[in-house]
Amino acid sequence: MSTTPAPPRKTNRIGLDVLPYRGGRTTLCAGCGHNSITERLIEAYYEMGVEPWRVAKMSGIGCSSKTPAYFLSQSHGFNAVHGRAPAVATGALLGNHTLQCVVISGDGDTASIGIGQFMHMLRRNVPLTYIIENNGVYGLTKGQFSATADVGSKLKTGIVNEMHPIDCCLMGIELGATLVARSFSGDKRQLSAILKAAIAHNGLSVIDVISPCVTFNDHVGSTKSYAWMKDHEEPLHELDFVPGFSEIEVELEEGESRVVVLHDGSRVLLHKLEHDYDPTNRFHAVEVLHEATRRQEVLTGIIYLDNKRANFTETLDMVDVPLATLPMERVRPTRQVLEQIIEEFR
Amino acid sequence: MHASPVAPSMSAEQSGPLPSEQRVVNDFSIQVGTVNGSGSQTANNVLMRSIFQMGVPVSGKNLFPSNIAGLPTWFTIRASKQGYIGRKKEIDFLVAMNPETAREDVMSLAPGTAAVYDAPLNLNELRDDIHFYPVPFDKLVAPVCPEAKLRKLVRNMIYDGVVAHLLGIDLEEMRKALYKQFGEKKKKAAELNWGAVLAGRDYAEKNLVKTDPYWVEPMDKTAGKLILDGNTAAALGCLFAGVTVLTWYPITPSSSLAEALISYLGRFRHDEETKKATYAVVQAEDELASIGMAIGAGWAGARSMTCTSGPGVSLMSEFIGLAYFAEIPVVVVDVQRVGPSTGLPTRTMQGDILNNALLSHGDTHHPVLFPSSPEECFTMAQEAFDLAEQFQTPVFMNMDLDLGMNNWMSEAFPYPEKPLVRGKVLDAEALRQLGGFARYKDVDGDGIPYRTLPGTNHAAAAYFTRGTGHNEKAGYSEREDDWIHNMDRLNRKFENMRTQVPAPDVHYMEGARVGLVCCGTSRYAVRESRDQLSRERGMNPSWLRLRAYPFSKELEEFIDRHERVYVVDQNRDAQLLMLMRMEMTPERIGKLRSVRYYGGLPLDARTVTDEIVRQEGL
Ligand SMILES: Cc1ncc(C[n+]2csc(CCOP(=O)(O)OP(=O)(O)O)c2C)c(N)n1
Ligand code: SF4
Numbered sequence A: 001m002s003t004t005p006a007p008p009r010k011t012n013r014i015g016l017d018v019l020p021y022r023g024g025r026t027t028l029c030a031g032c033g034h035n036s037i038t039e040r041l042i043e044a045y046y047e048m049g050v051e052p053w054r055v056a057k058m059s060g061i062g063c064s065s066k067t068p069a070y071f072l073s074q075s076h077g078f079n080a081v082h083g084r085a086p087a088v089a090t091g092a093l094l095g096n097h098t099l100q101c102v103v104i105s106g107d108g109d110t111a112s113i114g115i116g117q118f119m120h121m122l123r124r125n126v127p128l129t130y131i132i133e134n135n136g137v138y139g140l141t142k143g144q145f146s147a148t149a150d151v152g153s154k155l156k157t158g159i160v161n162e163m164h165p166i167d168c169c170l171m172g173i174e175l176g177a178t179l180v181a182r183s184f185s186g187d188k189r190q191l192s193a194i195l196k197a198a199i200a201h202n203g204l205s206v207i208d209v210i211s212p213c214v215t216f217n218d219h220v221g222s223t224k225s226y227a228w229m230k231d232h233e234e235p236l237h238e239l240d241f242v243p244g245f246s247e248i249e250v251e252l253e254e255g256e257s258r259v260v261v262l263h264d265g266s267r268v269l270l271h272k273l274e275h276d277y278d279p280t281n282r283f284h285a286v287e288v289l290h291e292a293t294r295r296q297e298v299l300t301g302i303i304y305l306d307n308k309r310a311n312f313t314e315t316l317d318m319v320d321v322p323l324a325t326l327p328m329e330r331v332r333p334t335r336q337v338l339e340q341i342i343e344e345f346r
Numbered sequence B: 001m002h003a004s005p006v007a008p009s010m011s012a013e014q015s016g017p018l019p020s021e022q023r024v025v026n027d028f029s030i031q032v033g034t035v036n037g038s039g040s041q042t043a044n045n046v047l048m049r050s051i052f053q054m055g056v057p058v059s060g061k062n063l064f065p066s067n068i069a070g071l072p073t074w075f076t077i078r079a080s081k082q083g084y085i086g087r088k089k090e091i092d093f094l095v096a097m098n099p100e101t102a103r104e105d106v107m108s109l110a111p112g113t114a115a116v117y118d119a120p121l122n123l124n125e126l127r128d129d130i131h132f133y134p135v136p137f138d139k140l141v142a143p144v145c146p147e148a149k150l151r152k153l154v155r156n157m158i159y160d161g162v163v164a165h166l167l168g169i170d171l172e173e174m175r176k177a178l179y180k181q182f183g184e185k186k187k188k189a190a191e192l193n194w195g196a197v198l199a200g201r202d203y204a205e206k207n208l209v210k211t212d213p214y215w216v217e218p219m220d221k222t223a224g225k226l227i228l229d230g231n232t233a234a235a236l237g238c239l240f241a242g243v244t245v246l247t248w249y250p251i252t253p254s255s256s257l258a259e260a261l262i263s264y265l266g267r268f269r270h271d272e273e274t275k276k277a278t279y280a281v282v283q284a285e286d287e288l289a290s291i292g293m294a295i296g297a298g299w300a301g302a303r304s305m306t307c308t309s310g311p312g313v314s315l316m317s318e319f320i321g322l323a324y325f326a327e328i329p330v331v332v333v334d335v336q337r338v339g340p341s342t343g344l345p346t347r348t349m350q351g352d353i354l355n356n357a358l359l360s361h362g363d364t365h366h367p368v369l370f371p372s373s374p375e376e377c378f379t380m381a382q383e384a385f386d387l388a389e390q391f392q393t394p395v396f397m398n399m400d401l402d403l404g405m406n407n408w409m410s411e412a413f414p415y416p417e418k419p420l421v422r423g424k425v426l427d428a429e430a431l432r433q434l435g436g437f438a439r440y441k442d443v444d445g446d447g448i449p450y451r452t453l454p455g456t457n458h459a460a461a462a463y464f465t466r467g468t469g470h471n472e473k474a475g476y477s478e479r480e481d482d483w484i485h486n487m488d489r490l491n492r493k494f495e496n497m498r499t500q501v502p503a504p505d506v507h508y509m510e511g512a513r514v515g516l517v518c519c520g521t522s523r524y525a526v527r528e529s530r531d532q533l534s535r536e537r538g539m540n541p542s543w544l545r546l547r548a549y550p551f552s553k554e555l556e557e558f559i560d561r562h563e564r565v566y567v568v569d570q571n572r573d574a575q576l577l578m579l580m581r582m583e584m585t586p587e588r589i590g591k592l593r594s595v596r597y598y599g600g601l602p603l604d605a606r607t608v609t610d611e612i613v614r615q616e617g618l
Helices: A033-048 A064-070 A085-095 A107-113 A115-124 A168-175 A188-200 A226-232 A282-294 A335-343 B040-053 B099-107 B137-144 B148-167 B171-182 B184-207 B230-240 B255-268 B287-300 B310-326 B353-358 B374-391 B401-405 B428-434 B480-497 B522-537 B553-560 B575-583 B605-616
Strands: A055-059 A076-079 A100-106 A129-134 A179-184 A205-210 A233-235 A237-242 A257-261 A267-272 A298-305 B027-035 B058-063 B072-080 B093-096 B114-118 B131-135 B226-229 B245-248 B280-283 B304-308 B330-336 B394-400 B407-410 B464-466 B505-507 B514-519 B542-546 B564-569 B592-596
Touching (some): A033 A064, A064 A107, A064 A129, A085 B245, A085 B287, A085 B304, A100 A107, A168 A205, A188 A205, A188 A237, A226 A233, B027 B148, B040 B058, B040 B171, B040 B226, B040 B407, B093 B148, B099 B114, B114 B148, B131 B184, B137 B148, B230 B374, B245 B287, B255 B280, B287 B330, B304 B310, B310 B353, B353 B394, B374 B480, B514 B522, B522 B605, B542 B553, B564 B575
Parallel strands (some): A055 A100, A100 A129, A179 A205, B114 B131, B304 B330, B514 B542, B564 B592
Antiparallel strands (some): B027 B072, B226 B407
16 A cells, blocks of 8 residues: 555645535536636635635526536525525525625626616625626527627627617616626636625625626627627726735735725735726716726726625624524513513403 | 495385384494595594403404595494304494495495484485484584694594494493503593593484494403404414514505514514514515515525515515425415405405415415414414425415404414424534435435525535426436426425314314305304304305315315315305315315305305305205
């Protein structure tokens, strides 16, 4: 028998290797942007050292919504009905507000059938990470336009979209999400930093990720293709994420970077592209988004951040332990209470 | 347009006022016609309560329009020494306060009825076979209520005084009822209103000569009993079931259930030390969201519920199918109103029976509980949560507007002795011992699998919940054998509920060849109709009241022991009968007959009796 010890496996700060952060084998098309997002999610959760069992992965229906099956195999996942993951996720957080919740959705799922729930989730600032894998089409039903398709964008069949697109980031900022970002599935470094910031953020993070559908929307004439994104992506800033648990090693150069501190002490370092971009300025955030659209640019980065607003479960002022685990003595009032109530009807 | 819903009774033969020596004691109905929003509810409740406090069984039914103020509304109080608390169609004593409907209300009365009315309406000119009692309400209210803007409300209290005098209601009981109604905090308002009652009483004493035969006399049939509506009772049931998450969207007639529950949760469900809530309530943006949230919470392990009515249930269809298939506990209380579509939003019907039982596409079915009284609303709400968690499935509690929003005389509620049933949940410790688990495996042969809750700290705890095909390990599967295996197990689980859901309430009569079957609030009409059939036609039917679906073997036995069985439905399509037919042998189906009523008012005994007499050819 060999006596050479196995090389020590690489582990994260809670001593886990990457395996529990991985999931089942993907059944999506090779080259689908959604797969890259999955990879970034695996990295982000691993690097942040999140305990897998504390995460609840939710989704709606669509190729995108299959994503939760492909990461964090030791987390509970829930593939709900089309467009309604926000409600299920909200409910899960009512039952157990200590869960770390992530919702993976598509642009059809979010901006069409699910837009009502999406908006009300924003309004409530439900503490979860909401990722929109945005490809401008319905992948799973074979390539119809979704509500985020740009005016003039063409389907493979030649049909041209005449309808104005819904910008989920604008809605996020307008209606109450407290971290709003846009990214591109092909931008590893930026997406990773944003995902980690979202995990650290104690409120609703909406991340609209342009994620090309290689099968139905990656041709000339599409505005959600790899080629288009290469030419039109305009990062707002370069991002670095420094988790709260590690020493800050990066030296910040005055005037070159902006530091945003998140709830758990993590920091996002915004390196200057746009001069002095302030993500906490809501009006400016809206303005730069509109401006980018006008210039046919896809603005990426953390566009808006509000660290102050209380999140939904905080406003409900629930007991510290999850409602799901309360024993009978704490949820069934006493005999005396029943007597007292009954007396009111005698 | 606003015709009184009261059909004229053809039975009375008198053509002039009756002499008063022939007393009818504790057996009549009073109808008060008022304008919506005029505060008549308080006056009506006080009147009903004072009769109740005299020991006489009563029921109160509010017939109100789908608007906030200004349209006609009728409140009917039935006093019944026999204890019949279902609706009685015939009106014996009218209080006509609404000028808009007063004439029609009076024209629809049977001869011999008594009618108190607002003197300037001159209703006495309409007929001479009614006992008329004119009262100048405006003149009486002015001196007792100096503040003009309160007069509209206080005016109604005057008829309480008049009626109390005419019927012989103990004034002290009325005073008690009134002060109870207003509560400790509104002593001033109570005094003002009590003044109006006395003004009515004084006027009646001095100016009215009683000619009608109706009297209230003290009895002893209400001791210890309560008066409350079914929605409040159901809310209390949920409270004592230990509900932790309520998500809802307003809809008549279920809103008052949610509102009552919210107020009880606020009063009684805060941690003693930290004052933090041991519950969460969300008023969702629509019913899709409310059921979605309830399902998410049930999945996470909370005792979660939503309440709604027909249109809301329709919206919940897709999600309910998911909860059935993914096996997630959730309680849905459906307080039925009249459909299809927006229908008659403030009228009653048992029109969602089939939809509750079969909601969603594909092969789906759900347990449905049929409470029929406030007491059952209380106990069954608890059973609903227990069943949902025991069987990991949506459970419907099928109420109706009559039960939910009307006032009922009820037994006091028993404190729940049974501990909460939390079902087959494996925690980290159990997983350590077992080494793991397969989410959808039928370990115990009862069709019920084990589950883990998200947040369980064990590597094997996680599983994936989905509405698509899955195997025993919750893995995605489109295999034929996995699908069939799973669907068969779900069916086995459902079959197992037959003995676990509340058993029917069965009454066999000796020698009975005919049986009556009903559920929910039809109970009262059916019970009274049975007595009518026996008294009037010498027929002595047995009766069975279903308390849940899936049906148990008692129902089959009941059908076997009778030649004909009438199934009473409060809907056009005989939904209860249809549900029974789905499961029965042709032989049993051959014995079933249908009695249906679908006019939107609470079912009354006479309707049932007349239909059975017609079909029996008696
Ligand atoms: C109620 C309902 N309607 C329609 C569908 C069919 N459907 C499945 S996926 C989908 C679109 C998904 O598109 P998107 O969210 O953009 O995700 P993608 O597949 O592009 O990743 C539709 C319409 C459904 N599953 N449920
Ligand atoms: S169809 Fe499009 S969205 Fe779906 S998996 Fe393939 S590439 Fe991805």
